[in-house]
Amino acid sequence: MAHSQMKVLMMLECLHIGGTETHTLSLTKQLIHCGIDVILYSFSGGNIHDDFTLLGCPVYIGSKTAAKRLEEVRQIILKHQINIIHSHDKSAELADNVASKLNLPLIYTVHGTYYDVFSKLTHKNIGYISVSFPIQQWLSAKGISSTFIPNGIDMTKYHPNIDQRNLKLQLGIPVDTPLIVYAARLGNRKKFNLCDAFITTCPVVRRKLLPNMHVAIVGGSPNNKRRFNLVKNKARKINLQHGENFIHVLGERKDMEKVYCGADCVVGTGRIALEAMACETKVIAAGSAGYLGLITPKNFHEACLLHFGDHAGKAEFSEAVFCKDIAEAFLADQSLVDTDRKKNREIVKNRFSIEQVTTELLQVYRRKMNPGIPS
Numbered sequence: 476m477a478h479s480q481m482k483v484l485m486m487l488e489c490l491h492i493g494g495t496e497t498h499t500l501s502l503t504k505q506l507i508h509c510g511i512d513v514i515l516y517s518f519s520g521g522n523i524h525d526d527f528t529l530l531g532c533p534v535y536i537g538s539k540t541a542a543k544r545l546e547e548v549r550q551i552i553l554k555h556q557i558n559i560i561h562s563h564d565k566s567a568e569l570a571d572n573v574a575s576k577l578n579l580p581l582i583y584t585v586h587g588t589y590y591d592v593f594s595k596l597t598h599k600n601i602g603y604i605s606v607s608f609p610i611q612q613w614l615s616a617k618g619i620s621s622t623f624i625p626n627g628i629d630m631t632k633y634h635p636n637i638d639q640r641n642l643k644l645q646l647g648i649p650v651d652t653p654l655i656v657y658a659a660r661l662g663n664r665k666k667f668n669l670c671d672a673f674i675t676t677c678p679v680v681r682r683k684l685l686p687n688m689h690v691a692i693v694g695g696s697p698n699n700k701r702r703f704n705l706v707k708n709k710a711r712k713i714n715l716q717h718g719e720n721f722i723h724v725l726g727e728r729k730d731m732e733k734v735y736c737g738a739d740c741v742v743g744t745g746r747i748a749l750e751a752m753a754c755e756t757k758v759i760a761a762g763s764a765g766y767l768g769l770i771t772p773k774n775f776h777e778a779c780l781l782h783f784g785d786h787a788g789k790a791e792f793s794e795a796v797f798c799k800d801i802a803e804a805f806l807a808d809q810s811l812v813d814t815d816r817k818k819n820r821e822i823v824k825n826r827f828s829i830e831q832v833t834t835e836l837l838q839v840y841r842r843k844m845n846p847g848i849p850s
Contacts, residue, residue: 481840482512484548484557486566490521490534492695492727493660494746494785495563495586497523498606498626504530505627505833514555516548518566522727541569548573559844564590571596580843582836585610585621587786593617602843604836607782609764622839625779626746627832630824633732633753642737646689646723653688653805656738658731658747661696661703665763666744669792670694673742673761674709676794677722680801688721693734695727740804745785748778749827752819757804757812759797760784766792769800772818779826 483506485499500523503513507530515527516535527534535551537544548569551557561582562570567590574581575598583596584604593614603621605611614621640650648654657673659666670692681688692710696703703726710722728734732754735741741751744762748770751758760767760778765788767778781787790796804812 481559481844482555482557483514483840484552484555484560485513485515486548486560486562486570487515487517488563488565489519490517490524490527491660492521492523492729494626496521498586498746499563500526500530501627501629501632501829502833502836503527503532504629505829507531509833509837512555514551514557516551516566518544522729526729544569545572549577552577552579559840565592568592568595571598571601574598574601580840582839582843584624585614588613593619600843600846602839604839607786608780609782609786622835624832624835624839625827626749627829628746628749628753628823628827629829630753633735633750635736635755635820637733637736637754639736641733642691643689645737646691648689653685653739654691654737655688655740655742655801656691656693656734658693658734658741658743658751661694661706664702666694667696667702667706669761669763670706671709672792673797674706674713674722676797678713678717679794680798681717681721683798684801685805690722691734691738692722692724693726693728693731740801744783748783749823752816753823755816755820757816758783758819759800759804761792761797762786762788764788766790766796768796769803770819771815772822775819775822 485503487499490496506513514533518537520536524534537547559580560570560574563584567583570581581598581601583601586606603619604624605614605621606626611621611623643650643654657670659670661667661670677690692706707724710724714720714722735751735754735756738756740757742759742761744760748758748760758770760770760783762784764786765784767784767789770778
């Protein structure tokens with residue numbers, strides 16, 4: 476089937492900034508670039524709603540009741556002559572229901588182990604995609620075969636040629652000040668707990684290793700304001716204790732490429748790690764499932780297998796392991812560290828570019844739309 480004949484309905488739970496949503500945005504952009512019609516349906520809105528509409532993608536926000544959503548999606552499919560549905564996160568159950576009723580192929584990308592809806596999915600023409608090897612193994616243990624296709628990175632958006640001084644100037648700190656950025660969606664309980672542990676270590680890192688270090692916490696919690704406020708209150712308390720505002724809580728940011736380039740090191744997981752490395756920024760991988768440490772070309776493959784600590788890990792986050800990696804990132808031979816940063820970007824480009832990921836996805840689309848025909 477030619478690209479121009481494909482009409483894809485993308486389905487999401489929400490349009491807030493997060494790894495799943497950012498990946499879907501990059502994917503939608505590339506699919507449209509390939510000449511494919513993409514229509515988006517989301518259970519709720521969010522702060523990247525306009526980013527989708529700017530691509531020329533029709534965006535529909537669903538009703539609050541399940542019964543209304545089913546009819547809404549059915550009408551959208553008929554109106555736009557959709558011939559394949561691609562679901563993410565909690566939208567899978569609704570997608571399965573409507574795909575069964577209208578006899579459409581369904582693709583379900585599984586981004587994590589937090590949504591276990593598989594017993595409710597009954598559609599026969601469904602193809603599963605896993606974004607990491609731990610998820611692929613998790614699905615396999617349930618008797619579900621999936622195709623591994625990682626999150627795609629837009630290498631033209633995430634690149635190192637962005638003014639690195641801007642973020643520090645915004646924070647009012649000297650441009651030669653070491654700045655560490657912790658980035659995560661704080662609505663996730665495990666990531667919130669990790670952020671809390673990270674903030675606790677910051678005064679220790681300052682005392683032992685980097686006396687003038689500053690920290691920026693980037694990420695929000697749209698559905699749990701309490702957690703975000705706890706982060707702000709803890710940072711404020713530590714700043715007061717030390718007589719200096721060295722921990723900055725920035726909340727959600729849509730200009731993450733500028734944040735990555737403005738940081739000297741990013742602490743993050745999953746897609747955040749990949750985006751930051753695409754910007755040639757040092758990355759310490761710490762996720763809700765485990766800690767991996769400073770990413771180099773030597774351990775990149777292993778870190779990739781574990782989705783940079785988001786789906787599996789080697790150790791628990793602790794003051795000792797974090798200080799060791801900060802020392803390696805900031806106090807070791809910087810010429811070697813700089814070489815590693817450039818090599819990390821090349822690996823991301825070769826393995827995770829949105830162009831390559833979209834090509835692999837289109838093969839899955841074709842197999843499901845044309846059963847029995849080689850892709």
